Amino acid sequence: MNPHLLDRVVIVGGGTAGWMTAAALGHLLEGSPTRVTLIESEAIGTVGVGEATIPPIIAFNTMLGIDEDEFVRETNATFKLGIEFVDWKELGHSYIHPFGDFGRDFDSIPFYQYWIHRNLAGEKDDLFAYSLMVEACRREKFRRPVTDRPQSAYAGINYAFQFDASLYAAFLRRFAEDKGVERIEGKISDVSLDGESGHVSSLELENGKSVEGDFFIDCSGFRGLLIEQSLKTGYEDWRKWLPCDRAVAMPCEKIADPIPYTRATAREAGWQWRIPLQHRTGNGYVYCSEFLSDDDAEATLRANLDGEPMADANRLRFTTGHRKEFWNGNVLAMGLAAGFMEPLESTSIHLVQTSLARLLTHFPDKRFNEADIEAFNRRTLFEYERVRDFLVLHYTATNRDDTPFWRHCHSIELPFDLERRVAQFREGGRIFEESNDIFGTASWLAVMYGQGIEPQSSNPLISKVPIAKIDSVIRGIGATIDNAVSEMPTHSEFIESHCKG
Structure with a gap:
């Protein structure tokens, strides 16, 4: 047996990225000596607005052996055949980007x-x-x-799916815990680094508990608790190409049968998404703060809802781009901790999925081979650049x-x-x-x-x-x-x- 096998993989943060990672690693490491632990706090909210996907998610569910009908029921999902773009070419014009050939x-x-x-x-x-x-x-x-x-x-x-991201995370949590993933409730108060290697060695929780690990996966969202706040990895800003830097999201009541596609409508300073689920409709306005105020963005979104709002507005700030290294030392960033691409083509969850696939190909042991890490970063950057374009x-x-x-x-x-x-x-x-x-x-x-x-x-x-x-x-x-x-x-x-x- 390889004496350098990882003893413990620690995932920081839940949400979609965290529980997708936990489900995949729990499934593939089940029965191995490597333990998988996820730390999250119910007091820290998740972004949870990415509810639309693209077809490769089917391969992810198949890898895990998930029954598709059960998955759709549990997440109040609908099916998705493409994305309709309204008013992008010019006002009054629309077209559909389909999944599949012409x-x-x-x-x-x-x-x-x-x-x-x-x-x-x-x-x-x-x-x-x-x-x-x-x-x-x-x-x-x-x-x-x-x-x-x-x-x-x-x-x-x-086809792909449109689903409730919070229900999807809960669905994957049940799956992961059934596979032996340990969940620890708590807020991280301090991160300890090894004085010689610079690697993360342990995490201190507010309740005094210390969690040690060999390999850490940062799913802490925009703040990048490990990859940025602890390791100071740096961030590549892509706003010169993609100027939108804010979003406001708000679900509303369903007023008609759900349609099998997502809609993206170009607005004054960005675009509005509409994602139909079985039980409600997801909505949001992605915009550029240089050209529109937060209050005006929310007013525009409210004025263009199909039904009555079901929750308060959720305002988000972001910078499109990516960490200068997606994998730094013994920390790999996943989801929003790795970078942000606005959800115009529903790629957020897919980028988690493909990063997981690359991780499995380059899965480390305690030696953390630099060539593998470099290959992971190079291939991930290539993918981000293609999405950006x-x-x-x-x-x-x-x-x-x-x-x-x-x-x-x-x-x-x-x-x-x-x-x-x-x-x-x-x-x-x-x-x-x-x-x-x-x-x-x-x-x-x-x-x-x-x-x-x-x-x-x-x-x-x-x-x-x-x-x-x-x-x-x-x-x-x-x-x-x-x-x-x-x-x-x-x-x-x-x-x-x-x-x-």
Whole structure:
């Protein structure tokens, strides 16, 4: 047996990040000599406004062996097929970023290239009609994918969830404790560092208890109790690209059946989210304090709620960016302690999930191999940069110039990789995926085209294909999607039949 195995992993903070970490490590370390402990205080609240996810969360739940219907019931969840963006390109315009592909490729060339070629030839058409997920959103339909018939129109269904973050944390807490994770209630009053290595050695609680550990995972939120307050790791500020620095959140009563998608509506100085759950609707306004006061932001949010408020406003301050090291010594930062990306594309929980996956790949022993730590930090930074670029695209690819905030967005200098992606699409209708990119071709296509970036040309290889043939194939795909969506149950019917909370 490896004599350097960790004796104790200590997670600081609960909430979604803390209990996701505890559930994963509790599951994978069950039966091993390594103990997992989580410290949290009920007196310290969690942010708890990130209620929408993207499809890879299904893999996380599957890894843990979680029954999906039970999970949906316990968290009052709904299903999510995409995100609707309202008033981003211009006032009065909307589009849906779907989870899943557009059409189907043929003759080894992507479907969207044929669609662009046909559009440039004068056959103007709605790109989004060739996404089964978009059409299902428009008609408020849902079903799970078919897994045994790859040619079925339903084989390509891709979905995520919208859920109550506090209920999700509670659900994962029960799971983790069943796997042997120890929870300690208490506030941390002091952090002890080893004089030789500089590593965290123990945590002192207000009640006098001392908790020792070998490896510490900081899930303490924005304050970064270990990664920043104790280790002084530093923070990379990305506000020059993403200027929003405040948010106000408020749930309201549900007034209609929940829809199978999240809505992001561009406002005067930012954007408002709307997340429909089984029992209520989550709402929030992410904004830039340079262009809008806190009181005016809250007033705008209240004025645009669907139903009566169910709680007081929760005001948040943040700086978009990340720790200069996500893993420093024997401390790894997770969730908001690692960095913040506004929830425009529902990536907050996903970034926890992917950090956990990387941790499992680079799981340490007491020697804390520097090469592993460097690899973890490099790969995590790459992922944060890709998310950053995708979010910047939403703010900069727009015709909005009706407020000072949107005029400011026109002055944002694009990161190099984003500038290259936009140029390749605008000039030749080409999209190239990066390795391990969270967002695939369909996502970049939806947002670039949805926000008004129109290609000037298409793949030259398509010029030999008669427009009549392209037209026939594309219309056939559209008819298949239309028929498939028509036969799907409504979103509410599906929940009622399978997983009503």
